[in-house]
Amino acid sequence: MSALPAWQNPGLARPVRRTPSLMQDSIDDEALAAAFSSKERWAFEAAYARFATLLYSTAYHVLGNAEDAQDCVHDALSRVWRSPDAYDRSRGAIRSFLTVCVRNEAITRLRSKQRRSRLHERVAAEPVEHDEIAVVDVVEHQRLRAAMARLPDEQRRPLELAYFEQKTHVEIAAQLEVPLGTIKSRIALGLRKLAMALGGTR
Amino acid sequence: MSAHIGEDAALYALGALEPHEAAAVEAHVEHCSACARLLAQAEDDVTAMVAAGPLVEPPAALAERILATPDASTPATGRQRSRVPRAAWFAALAAAIVVAVLPSAYVYRENLAMHHTMLADADAMARIATSPHRSTAFAGRDAHVMYAPDGSWYVVVIRGAKTPMHVVWPHDGERTMLGTAVPHGDVALLYLPKSHRMDQLALMSDGRVVAQAQLVF
Numbered sequence: 001m002s003a004l005p006a007w008q009n010p011g012l013a014r015p016v017r018r019t020p021s022l023m024q025d026s027i028d029d030e031a032l033a034a035a036f037s038s039k040e041r042w043a044f045e046a047a048y049a050r051f052a053t054l055l056y057s058t059a060y061h062v063l064g065n066a067e068d069a070q071d072c073v074h075d076a077l078s079r080v081w082r083s084p085d086a087y088d089r090s091r092g093a094i095r096s097f098l099t100v101c102v103r104n105e106a107i108t109r110l111r112s113k114q115r116r117s118r119l120h121e122r123v124a125a126e127p128v129e130h131d132e133i134a135v136v137d138v139v140e141h142q143r144l145r146a147a148m149a150r151l152p153d154e155q156r157r158p159l160e161l162a163y164f165e166q167k168t169h170v171e172i173a174a175q176l177e178v179p180l181g182t183i184k185s186r187i188a189l190g191l192r193k194l195a196m197a198l199g200g201t202r
Numbered sequence: 203m204s205a206h207i208g209e210d211a212a213l214y215a216l217g218a219l220e221p222h223e224a225a226a227v228e229a230h231v232e233h234c235s236a237c238a239r240l241l242a243q244a245e246d247d248v249t250a251m252v253a254a255g256p257l258v259e260p261p262a263a264l265a266e267r268i269l270a271t272p273d274a275s276t277p278a279t280g281r282q283r284s285r286v287p288r289a290a291w292f293a294a295l296a297a298a299i300v301v302a303v304l305p306s307a308y309v310y311r312e313n314l315a316m317h318h319t320m321l322a323d324a325d326a327m328a329r330i331a332t333s334p335h336r337s338t339a340f341a342g343r344d345a346h347v348m349y350a351p352d353g354s355w356y357v358v359v360i361r362g363a364k365t366p367m368h369v370v371w372p373h374d375g376e377r378t379m380l381g382t383a384v385p386h387g388d389v390a391l392l393y394l395p396k397s398h399r400m401d402q403l404a405l406m407s408d409g410r411v412v413a414q415a416q417l418v419f
Contacts, residue, residue, distance in 0.1 A: 027381040027382060027392075028381070028382050030379060031368075031379045031380060031381045031382065034378065034379055035380075039273070040396070040397065041273060041395070041397070042394075042395040042396075044271070045268075045269055048265065048268045048269070049265075052260050052264070052265065053257050053258070053259060053260060054249070054252060054253060054257065055260075056258055056259075056260035056264065057252060057255070057256070057257045057258045058252050060258045061252075061255065061256075061258075066261065069258075069260075070260070070261065070263070070264045070267070073260070073264060073268070074264065074267050074268060074271075077268055077271065078268075078271045081271055081273070082271070082272070082273070090235060090238050091231070091238060091241075091242060092238070092239070092241070092242020092243070092245055092246065093242065093245075093246060093249075095249060096242065096245035096246045096248070096249040097242075097245060099245070099248065099249040099252055100214075100215050100217075100245045100248060100249070103216075103217050103248065103252070104217045104224070106217075107217035108221075143254050144251060144254035144255045147254065159216075162213070162216045162217075162218040163216055163248075163251060166217060166218075167218065168218050168219065168220055169213050169218045169219065170220065172218070184209040184210070184212075184213060185209055187209070187212055187213060187216065187218065188208075188209040188211070188212035188213070188244075191212045191215075191216065191244065191247050191248070191251075192212070192247060194247070194250075194251065195246065195247035195250045195251070198250045198251070198254050199250070
């Protein structure tokens, strides 16, 4: 039995293919973003259809179970959609905007859950228990791990703590015994280098 | 103006800021376009990480919950009301396809997924035969647009299309991008549920307008 949770262990997962959709394919992201910011209802539905796997995966990896992940995606998207100024195109790609909204919602929920656990005198750093899940693309998973492994340790470690363990920069600085400003720089640099390695264009 | 966000962009995108710091970032980018671009880049980077990690298929039940989300202006009791225009959209599209598009077996096949959705909605099917629509040809291309008299939906069909064509709405001296009609075989089709009337549509290819249609309401 592997010590890794199921979502980090491709060996426990079964591959699943995405279902193509005619409507998803016929509208580009720019048009979708424009319609979304104009509050056209079809764009909200098309955005979910297009990014559902990405958004759900984002929430799942933080929260570790299907029920919490569903609530998180639902609440994050609902809030964005119902807020009059939540998204405009100057805020960048809608795909990335929604992903970060969901991730931040998931982290907020996780920290709240951990605070409640502390109140109940449980172990604060108790790891999240993950359901066994169906991973869509095992090769992609290995690509992330491989790209992270190529970062210098001083950038990789704080980035891992931020991304995989959802720690704040204050917590990371304390854990690694490095000044706050240094930790910020290392995370920012590591993130940029990692994205470039994964195929970023900017 | 507050301090530029700098490296906090990456920390915000990763969710690694304290709540008050995250709030400061959100407030700052509302009026600083340079920092908004910086934040957008950091969000792209984090999204690249998520996309390169293990992806998990969401359960179907989540889609139902998401689609039931009311619009901001919809009252709490408006869920049932919000479903009416949705059914009408499907009914209107069904009518358009049955009356005008269905004779093309190819287009029918390409729309199978959408057609299945329509077949699942018995109420929508009951409206097919009675939903009125209009049809207007584009000047400049072998293309036409079918549309509801109230402007609630539009279907653009382009024949002989070899490359994707953008469909735009020219109005008030601007062009609003509506979507892209992607060819499947010789036919490109774009379905546009809308909430307003558009009296003119244009097709664009390689950055220029190649056809226009005048719609009458």
